[in-house]
Amino acid sequence: MSPVPVFDPVIHAPGRLQICAILSGVDDAEFGLIRDRIGVSDSVLSKHLKQLEEAGYVALTKAPFEGRQRTWIGLTAKGRRAFAAHVAELQRLAAMTASAPLGQGFSG
Amino acid sequence: MTQDPDPREALASIRAARADFPGSIDYPLHYDLLYGAACGLLVAAQGMPRPWDFIALALALAGLGLMVTSWRRKFGWWVSGYSPKKARWVAFAMAGLLLGLIGLSAYGRYVGPDWLWMVSGGIGFVAAIVGSRLWMRVWRRELAEAAR
Numbered sequence: 001m002s003p004v005p006v007f008d009p010v011i012h013a014p015g016r017l018q019i020c021a022i023l024s025g026v027d028d029a030e031f032g033l034i035r036d037r038i039g040v041s042d043s044v045l046s047k048h049l050k051q052l053e054e055a056g057y058v059a060l061t062k063a064p065f066e067g068r069q070r071t072w073i074g075l076t077a078k079g080r081r082a083f084a085a086h087v088a089e090l091q092r093l094a095a096m097t098a099s100a101p102l103g104q105g106f107s108g
Numbered sequence: 109m110t111q112d113p114d115p116r117e118a119l120a121s122i123r124a125a126r127a128d129f130p131g132s133i134d135y136p137l138h139y140d141l142l143y144g145a146a147c148g149l150l151v152a153a154q155g156m157p158r159p160w161d162f163i164a165l166a167l168a169l170a171g172l173g174l175m176v177t178s179w180r181r182k183f184g185w186w187v188s189g190y191s192p193k194k195a196r197w198v199a200f201a202m203a204g205l206l207l208g209l210i211g212l213s214a215y216g217r218y219v220g221p222d223w224l225w226m227v228s229g230g231i232g233f234v235a236a237i238v239g240s241r242l243w244m245r246v247w248r249r250e251l252a253e254a255a256r
Contacts, residue, residue, distance in 0.1 A: 017122060025130070026130065026185045090118050097116065
């Protein structure tokens with residue numbers, strides 16, 4: 001079943017959009033992998049994750065590995081639904097702007 | 109990219125993040141062999157005489173656990189066989205086949221012949237390797253479709 005398009009301002013910020021895009025393909029991924037993939041610092045990624053976590057969209061778990069703690073991040077069911085709905089909304093808006101005459105496109 | 113919610117720019121950003129993720133998954137042959145052996149043992153254990161059935165079962169579960177840990181360390185991500193919408197059907201088919209083979213092992217144990225677990229275990233070994241490679245191929249295609 002196709003998700004109902006809903007724009008989500010928490011997900012839409014560029015960094016968080018990319019984090020959700022990566023996590024949508026897997027169950028969970030390691031903090032360092034996501035940081036390297038989207039090219040941000042540890043602190044920037046931590047801020048994005050905190051906002052996603054506060055919205056209930058991601059779950060963070062810590063596991064020891066080679067003598068230090070590593071953080072694993074996964075989308076929650078709520079996060080997966082919200083991301084799918086947000087992508088559906090983006091596709092709907094993109095289709096609208098593609099078919100609209102010049103000067104009448106998406107304005108936010 | 110700015111905070112401006114331009115939908116095409118946002119969709120391009122999603123495609124870029126998904127492009128070639130999770131990247132190359134060139135896992136070595138011993139992953140296949142370990143997974144095949146664990147599944148083969150899991151199947152064969154049901155037909156083995158005591159105490160080998162318990163030993164084989166413990167080894168199979170330990171092997172599967174070791175595989176998951178090793179994969180996570182090597183690649184930095186994990187996806188269960190049953191999570192992706194399309195590839196999960198390969199996992200369901202695999203689970204059905206392995207359950208059937210477990211039944212075959214048990215049949216050999218209680219009805220005979222008592223060597224049947226070797227046959228079912230061998231089939232389980234091969235089926236697990238072929239199934240895991242097939243699952244990976246379907247999943248990669250599913251990811252590529254989602255990135256379009």
